[in-house]
Amino acid sequence: MNPAGFVFAPSSNVFVQLRALTGTSITQGRDLGRDVRRRLDYLVGLSTEALRLVQALLGGVWRNQAGPRALPIGVDFSWVDDLYLAVAHARREEAGELIFEKVDDLLHSNKMRECNDLLRAIDLRRLDSYMMVVLMSVTRAATDHLPYRSFMVERIREIIAETDPKKADRLLANLA
Amino acid sequence: MTEPVSESMVQFADSEAPAAAVIARVDGALHTGVLYKWNKKVGAVHMRIGVPVNNVHNEWGYGGLWMAPDADDEMMYNVGLWCRRIYASFKDSKPLPFGMDPLPYALGYYGAKFIEGKKSVKLSLEQNERAQGLTCASFVLGIFKSAGIRLVEESTWVPRPEEDIDFVKTLRFSDTKLPELRPALRAEAESGIPRVRPEEVMGACCSSPLPVHFEQCREQGQRVLKILEGLPIPQRVIMTPQNVNPAGV
Numbered sequence: 184m185n186p187a188g189f190v191f192a193p194s195s196n197v198f199v200q201l202r203a204l205t206g207t208s209i210t211q212g213r214d215l216g217r218d219v220r221r222r223l224d225y226l227v228g229l230s231t232e233a234l235r236l237v238q239a240l241l242g243g244v245w246r247n248q249a250g251p252r253a254l255p256i257g258v259d260f261s262w263v264d265d266l267y268l269a270v271a272h273a274r275r276e277e278a279g280e281l282i283f284e285k286v287d288d289l290l291h292s293n294k295m296r297e298c299n300d301l302l303r304a305i306d307l308r309r310l311d312s313y314m315m316v317v318l319m320s321v322t323r324a325a326t327d328h329l330p331y332r333s334f335m336v337e338r339i340r341e342i343i344a345e346t347d348p349k350k351a352d353r354l355l356a357n358l359a
Numbered sequence: 360m361t362e363p364v365s366e367s368m369v370q371f372a373d374s375e376a377p378a379a380a381v382i383a384r385v386d387g388a389l390h391t392g393v394l395y396k397w398n399k400k401v402g403a404v405h406m407r408i409g410v411p412v413n414n415v416h417n418e419w420g421y422g423g424l425w426m427a428p429d430a431d432d433e434m435m436y437n438v439g440l441w442c443r444r445i446y447a448s449f450k451d452s453k454p455l456p457f458g459m460d461p462l463p464y465a466l467g468y469y470g471a472k473f474i475e476g477k478k479s480v481k482l483s484l485e486q487n488e489r490a491q492g493l494t495c496a497s498f499v500l501g502i503f504k505s506a507g508i509r510l511v512e513e514s515t516w517v518p519r520p521e522e523d524i525d526f527v528k529t530l531r532f533s534d535t536k537l538p539e540l541r542p543a544l545r546a547e548a549e550s551g552i553p554r555v556r557p558e559e560v561m562g563a564c565c566s567s568p569l570p571v572h573f574e575q576c577r578e579q580g581q582r583v584l585k586i587l588e589g590l591p592i593p594q595r596v597i598m599t600p601q602n603v604n605p606a607g608v
Contacts, residue, residue, distance in 0.1 A: 276398050279440045316433040317440060320507055324474035353431055358507040 260301060267309045279317050286321050295328040303331045307338055312354065315339045319358040372401045376427035378438035380499050380510075380564045381405075382557050382587060383423025388529060389584075391495050391557035392419055393502050395439035404442045406498040424587050426564035430508045437506035445473055445502065465492030466523060466544060467552030470513050472504040496557045509570040510563040516553030516573050523548035558584045 262285050269278035289298040302322065307315060319336060326332050336359045344351040371379060371394050378395040381403070392405025403419035427435065471493065493501065503510050527544045548554075555576070562579030563571040571579075 275436065279436070280443070283440060283444055313433045313436050316437050316507060320437055320441075320505065350431060354433060354507065356507075357504070357509050 302335045377435040379425040379427040381425040383421035389557040395442045428564040429567040434507045441505045466554040468497040468555045512570040518551035520551045
């Protein structure tokens with residue numbers, strides 16, 4: 184199990200493709216470091232985005248799917264793994280301060296695009312409802328600069344509503 | 360509605376509440392702030408005017424009453440996070456509240472909250488021209504609102520100019536750099552503004568559903584005051600009107 188908490192056990196044929204995609208020499212799962220994994224996530228994310236675009240062009244309904252998305256290359260988002268880890272181990276204070284600090288860094292370096300990419304890339308399923316509230320709270324003032332935020336908020340509503348629709352309404356009432 | 364009456368007390372630290380509003384009588388005047396828990400420790404933030412260059416504090420040494428509003432744990436946890444951010448933003452420079460020179464302190468509450476600013480938290484006055492600053496009570500309202508909890512329905516607030524003018528007379532400013540503050544506050548009070556009092560913040564915390572309208576806040580606030588005035592002196596206990604157990608900070 185890697186530090187982010189999930190198992191990676193692909194077939195040998197997958198490694199061939201991975202080597203071609205990433206330009207690395209990985210031969211087994213444990214060679215997949217954070218950087219490589221992020222590159223892969225990025226590539227997967229690009230293809231997902233392309234698919235969504237096609238769907239939109241063909242008149243399909245745009246749906247924000249669950250699951251990990253691309254983390255942009257060139258910006259240090261390695262802390263997102265730390266965030267997932269903190270949430271997985273119920274280290275709530277650490278997780279909350281991480282979101283505040285890192286999102287603050289992006290917003291006030293005027294890296295709105297990167298922050299928007301972060302919101303798109305973050306895997307909400309790996310957060311808990313506490314961190315979802317923090318994420319909405321800290322980004323609310325920058326809503327106008329973060330086009331993905333409204334999708335993120337709706338996704339949060341969906342996830343929380345799966346177990347408690349009324350709670351979803353309450354949590355989002357003043358943070359959406 | 361939660362009955363703000365109890366026969367005993369519970370320590371905030373021993374309670375399940377992640378955060379709460381707190382009220383006490385300090386130097387003869389009512390004062391309010393926010394208690395929160397972080398890494399199993401109790402913290403507090405509150406804002407006092409008249410104490411030179413130290414307006415935002417992180418300790419609560421006054422005893423009094425505490426009350427957690429009827430909100431989900433997620434948002435109450437978020438209150439603690441905002442408290443930490445707010446204190447961290449102002450603890451070093453200790454500016455007059457939030458750089459609102461020359462009037463850092465103003466009576467009316469128009470829905471201000473805190474937002475992320477440049478490397479720190481800053482106050483957002485919601486682009487209301489009449490909003491010029493905070494009181495200890497609107498400081499508390501602003502923190503809860505930042506975390507997603509609207510305690511009061513400010514649009515229902517009834518101006519009470521005569522009472523506010525009397526309130527301004529009772530204010531004591533030890534900072535001689537603020538000679539213009541009292542006449543400015545008096546002018547603000549005379550103009551009729553929505554001032555939320557400390558006991559009304561507590562009244563909102565005793566009520567449900569949120570946000571709470573003026574009349575209910577006022578009514579519950581009066582009941583909170585009766586309990587507060589009945590506390591033993593010195594008021595070195597923190598008690599909640601809701602629960603019942605022996606207490607202390």
